[in-house]
Amino acid sequence: MWILAALSLVIAADRPVRVAIPAGRFAPLFGLDTGQRDFAVSAFAIDARLVSNAEFAAFLRARPDLGKGRISSALADECYLSHWEGATLPPGSSAAPVVSVSWFAAQAYCEWRGARLPSTLEWEYVAAASETDRDASRDPAFVARILGWYSRPTGKDLPGESHRNVYGVYDLHQRVWEWTLDFNGAFNTADNRQDGDKIAGMFCGGGAIGSARREDYAAFMRYALRGSLSARSTLASLGFRCAASTTETR
Amino acid sequence: MKTSLSLMTTLAMMLACAPAFAAAELPLEKATLTEPPNVPPPITRTSAAKVLVELEVIEKVGQLADGVDYVFWTYGGTVPGRFIRVREGDTVEFWLMNHQNNKLPHNIDLHAVTGPGGGAASTFTAPGHKTRFTFKALNPGLYIYHCATAPVGMHIANGMYGLIYVQPTTPLPKVDREYYVVQGDFYTEGDFGAKGGQAFSMKRAIDENPSYVVFNGSAGSLTGDRALKGKVGETVRLFIGNGGPNLVSSFHVIGEIFDKVFTEGGSRPQENVQTTIVPAGGSAIVEYKLDTDGTYILVDHSIFRTFNKGSLGMMKVEGGQNKDVYSGKELDESYLGDESVASAVLPNRPAAAVAKAPTAKPDAAAGKSLYMANCSMCHQQNGEGIPGAFPPLAASDFLNNIANKNRLDLVATVLKGRTGKITVNGKEYNGVMTPVSGLGDADLATLLTYVSNQWGNKAPAFSKDEIKKLRDAVMTAAPAAPSPPH
Numbered sequence: 203m204w205i206l207a208a209l210s211l212v213i214a215a216d217r218p219v220r221v222a223i224p225a226g227r228f229a230p231l232f233g234l235d236t237g238q239r240d241f242a243v244s245a246f247a248i249d250a251r252l253v254s255n256a257e258f259a260a261f262l263r264a265r266p267d268l269g270k271g272r273i274s275s276a277l278a279d280e281c282y283l284s285h286w287e288g289a290t291l292p293p294g295s296s297a298a299p300v301v302s303v304s305w306f307a308a309q310a311y312c313e314w315r316g317a318r319l320p321s322t323l324e325w326e327y328v329a330a331a332s333e334t335d336r337d338a339s340r341d342p343a344f345v346a347r348i349l350g351w352y353s354r355p356t357g358k359d360l361p362g363e364s365h366r367n368v369y370g371v372y373d374l375h376q377r378v379w380e381w382t383l384d385f386n387g388a389f390n391t392a393d394n395r396q397d398g399d400k401i402a403g404m405f406c407g408g409g410a411i412g413s414a415r416r417e418d419y420a421a422f423m424r425y426a427l428r429g430s431l432s433a434r435s436t437l438a439s440l441g442f443r444c445a446a447s448t449t450e451t452r
Numbered sequence: 453m454k455t456s457l458s459l460m461t462t463l464a465m466m467l468a469c470a471p472a473f474a475a476a477e478l479p480l481e482k483a484t485l486t487e488p489p490n491v492p493p494p495i496t497r498t499s500a501a502k503v504l505v506e507l508e509v510i511e512k513v514g515q516l517a518d519g520v521d522y523v524f525w526t527y528g529g530t531v532p533g534r535f536i537r538v539r540e541g542d543t544v545e546f547w548l549m550n551h552q553n554n555k556l557p558h559n560i561d562l563h564a565v566t567g568p569g570g571g572a573a574s575t576f577t578a579p580g581h582k583t584r585f586t587f588k589a590l591n592p593g594l595y596i597y598h599c600a601t602a603p604v605g606m607h608i609a610n611g612m613y614g615l616i617y618v619q620p621t622t623p624l625p626k627v628d629r630e631y632y633v634v635q636g637d638f639y640t641e642g643d644f645g646a647k648g649g650q651a652f653s654m655k656r657a658i659d660e661n662p663s664y665v666v667f668n669g670s671a672g673s674l675t676g677d678r679a680l681k682g683k684v685g686e687t688v689r690l691f692i693g694n695g696g697p698n699l700v701s702s703f704h705v706i707g708e709i710f711d712k713v714f715t716e717g718g719s720r721p722q723e724n725v726q727t728t729i730v731p732a733g734g735s736a737i738v739e740y741k742l743d744t745d746g747t748y749i750l751v752d753h754s755i756f757r758t759f760n761k762g763s764l765g766m767m768k769v770e771g772g773q774n775k776d777v778y779s780g781k782e783l784d785e786s787y788l789g790d791e792s793v794a795s796a797v798l799p800n801r802p803a804a805a806v807a808k809a810p811t812a813k814p815d816a817a818a819g820k821s822l823y824m825a826n827c828s829m830c831h832q833q834n835g836e837g838i839p840g841a842f843p844p845l846a847a848s849d850f851l852n853n854i855a856n857k858n859r860l861d862l863v864a865t866v867l868k869g870r871t872g873k874i875t876v877n878g879k880e881y882n883g884v885m886t887p888v889s890g891l892g893d894a895d896l897a898t899l900l901t902y903v904s905n906q907w908g909n910k911a912p913a914f915s916k917d918e919i920k921k922l923r924d925a926v927m928t929a930a931p932a933a934p935s936p937p938h
Binding site for chain 1: 555557579601606610654
């Protein structure tokens with residue numbers, strides 16, 4: 203028993219804690235039916251911080267089949283972990299968010315930790331919070347700040363600045379894009395061939411149809427980015443964090 | 453079972469590897485893409501080809517005006533994007549590459565494409581990826597292409613547009629020069645001319661209230677050394693586009709009449725046109741012959757955009773004046789119109805002026821009236837100018853300097869206009885002042901005396917005789933740069 207307690211202490215010090223997010227109601231940019239105002243969001247818990255290179259490296263020691271150069275091409279594209287030098291981390295990058303990981307690898311990591319990726323609804327719900335407000339999605343200053351980050355090219359270096367929102371979750375914006383469990387859910391059903399109309403709706407003026415907030419350009423960009431991905435895609439600016447339904451956490 | 457499986461596999465592989473179009477027998481060529489304002493050479497082929505087009509999306513910092521930085525999203529690194537030229541009936545294999553350092557997914561909707569989204573859905577590309585689709589260029593004409601990723605307005609507002617010309621199977625007659633010019637409106641947090649890095653303003657964009665309206669991606673992209681060039685006797689074809697995202701352009705070239713306009717980029721020309729409408733997401737092809745020399749100014753004749761927001765380009769034409777077509781100024785002499793009006797503006801009739809306005813200094817009143825009529829629309833009512841656009845005359849080190857030390861330069865500036873960089877009170881200006889015409893020696897003396905002794909300026913008064921001498925010196929010097937505006 204004392205071993206377990208000691209172990210959990212080590213984990214708590216070494217690994218970001220998971221933050222409890224209370225249940226609530228939220229209107230995401232897409233997904234509402236006609237006449238529907240919002241969705242109920244159940245209580246859940248989400249990592250306070252993005253998964254780091256070091257944490258992901260530890261996972262790969264347990265799952266060498268997902269290692270760089272080993273992973274099946276069905277599960278990740280050729281740019282998987284392209285910022286790593288071979289199987290090792292570039293110096294000084296241990297604490298930086300891991301990027302260039304596919305959805306398959308990200309979800310496998312979360313499962314390894316007894317969790318899962320957050321749903322898009324959960325992610326948007328918690329990411330609507332600013333430093334002071336739980337729902338800042340209509341706060342022009344907050345939206346403009348996020349939009350400013352989206353407007354700049356990624357470049358080579360990830361910014362080191364850290365933002366903590368009112369829940370205590372860090373860097374949901376202005377750091378990297380993040381995978382969600384149902385990243386392509388806004389556009390795609392199981393059979394992609396039947397989605398022609400939905401996909402076309404995202405382009406040109408059609409993108410505004412069915413959106414909850416036409417002025418929320420930052421959210422449009424997130425949905426557009428998610429829609430451009432497939433589960434084996436990797437991007438130099440795309441990382442992830444894990445979440446769990448509250449009933450699943452101990 | 454095994455046989456049938458492998459047969460199916462082979463079939464599937466054959467299907468997967470088959471070209472999207474049955475175009476294998478067409479000759480393959482790679483399209484030459486050009487940066488603005490240059491256009492690829494006419495296609496001389498007389499039959500269809502399969503044309504490979506590769507366009508890379510690059511998000512980068514560029515200059516929206518002198519000293520004004522903006523993050524542009526571009527096709528090929530320029531705004532507008534690279535010019536694409538194909539031939540009617542060609543099969544186009546189109547590749548869109550999204551550079552890995554880009555933050556956003558992008559795509560392309562080519563208005564020359566027949567098919568859903570104009571290629572948008574087929575080219576939706578994440579950063580660090582590339583996509584491909586193939587289309588047949590069914591309709592000839594000049595077409596805009598643009599990004600159509602949500603939020604589409606912002607992608608266009610950041611510069612994601614260009615032109616594709618589908619050359620008709622019977623090509624337009626050969627001309628001496630072809631250029632392309634694309635207008636666009638930009639929405640920055642700061643006002644026109646505010647220096648430094650400027651962020652996109654969603655509010656301005658939604659309000660359709662641009663801070664900049666420019667040709668080819670920046671104020672000054674077609675001025676000075678970068679002006680379009682031509683020679684007397686040559687024929688010119690301009691491929692005009694309007695990326696928008698919001699404004700419709702009233703495209704006009706000052707001092708030219710378009711011999712032909714292929715309205716909206718279509719097939720049938722209108723003839724003898726002064727100003728042509730170019731819709732947002734639309735185009736026009738204009739043609740004209742260069743009959744006499746001078747600088748011809750390209751404008752959006754919705755004219756405040758040109759005066760205050762940057763939509764000004766130039767075509768410099770050399771090769772001599774054709775007096776038959778345009779004489780230049782032949783005469784300039786006093787005109788005494790209605791006595792009551794003349795008394796207010798003629799300084800050599802002080803008695804009348806004093807009688808009618810005994811408390812006002814006659815020269816100042818006349819000078820003010822001349823100033824308001826000739827100068828105030830740019831330099832503003834009290835000589836304060838407009839930051840970034842029109843230099844101030846009030847307490848102006850530049851004006852005081854030339855009014856005291858180089859009076860010939862001051863007179864030349866008014867009579868011939870001025871272009872190029874100047875520094876006024878520590879701030880740089882790089883605009884165009886058009887010549888002020890129609891002022892006699894006496895009026896000009898009054899005007900310059902007024903301006904150089906108002907708002908904290910100080911210089912000796914100008915006399916009619918001094919102006920006459922300086923005017924003669926100016927007029928016998930090198931020929932004028934810009935032609936007078938209409």
